[in-house]
Amino acid sequence: MAEEQSTKKKKKTKVEEEEMSFLDHLEVLRWHLIRAFASVFIFSILAFINxxxxFDKIIMSPKLPGFWTNRMFGKLADLTGADSLRINTSELKLISISMSGQFMTHIWTSIIAGLIIAAPYVIWEFWRFIKPALYDTERQHSIGAVFYMTFLFLTGILFGYYLIVPLSVHFLGSYSISVEVANQINILSYISTVTSITLASGVIFELPVFVYFLSKVGILTPEMMKKYRRHAYVILLILSAIITPPDVFSQIMVCLPLVFLYEVGIVISRRVQKKAKEAMDAI
Incomplete structure (x- = not known):
């Protein structure tokens, strides 16, 4: 009887330790999230102040004729003689249709700007949380993963901002179903388009990272990616056609980096599979 009680006490103590361990992990996660949100909040305030x-130097620039991308497309049109390559030759006028429209736009845009600026630190905080659960070799690789995730995200942001946004603004801002309908673009709609495209580009450029982790758990294989390569190319081409003006050159310019990322994903998946096979053979 005494042995049974002792066994029950030991089991109870073990369960309590496991629960405390789990709660400790939640506490650690909470502080990582707090620091991540604090960084976004601080950068959002800085964006709000500046x-x-x-707005004038960053968000409004892609619709101006003097924006770098618009000027480059103009020079390309001069060289090729294709006037269809000229984009945003006239400044797009924006309006605000609600009393609090500009103020709310200011707040939400500042939050998004804070999120983009704080992204490297947020990724680093995420790595710090999972770091204790990794082996030494995995920690070394994860440090590289933090760098690549940050690099790919920022590269995607720049790609979306300097290429996709000007093309989309030109196409959507100048598109007309009838001469009787004038485009009066709401500022909230314009900024929503700019920010959503920019953030989406940053996420899309994380494709190699997603492929790595999906291959790591066995969901993706290089054979599968090769098998559905044509389907993926068609989807990427359709996506490029949607967000660019109706000319082949612009669609190709947007589609090529996406195709390149897909091919890089195949190489990454192959390397993950190779290392997994080597590890199995070593056992």
């Missing part, structure tokens, strides 16, 4: 830079 609204002239955020």
């Amino acid at each position: 609204k002239d830079i955020i």
Whole structure:
């Protein structure tokens, strides 16, 4: 009887330790999330204060004729003689249709800007949380993963901002179903388009990272990616056609980096599969 009680006490103590361990992990995660959100909050405040830079120098620039991308397309049109390559030759006028429209736009845009600026730190905090659960070799690789995730995200942001956004603004801002209908673009709609495209580009450029982890758990294989390569190319081409003006050159310019990322994903998946096979053979 005494042995049974002792066994029950030991089991109870073990369960309590496991629960405390789980709660400790939640506490650690909470502080990582707090620091991540704090960084976003701080950068959002800085973006809110520096609204002239955020709006006039960054967000409003892609619709101006003097924007770098628009000028480059103009030079390309001069060289090739294809006037269809000229984009945003006239400035797009924006309007605000609600009393609090500009103020709310200011707040939400500052939050998104804070999220983009704080992204490297947020990724680093995520790595710090999972770091204790990794082996030494995995920690070394994960440090590289943090760098690549940050690099790919920021590269995607720049790609979306300097290429996809000007093309989309030109196409959507100048598209007309009838001469009787004038485009009066709401500022909230314009900024929503710019920010959503930019963030989406940053996420899409994380494709190699997603492929790595999906291959790691066995969901993706290089054979599967090769098998459905044509389907993926068609989807990428359709996506490029949607977000660019109706000319082949612009569609190819947007589609090529996406195809390149897909091919890089195949190489990454093959390397993951090779290492997994070597590890199995070593056992």
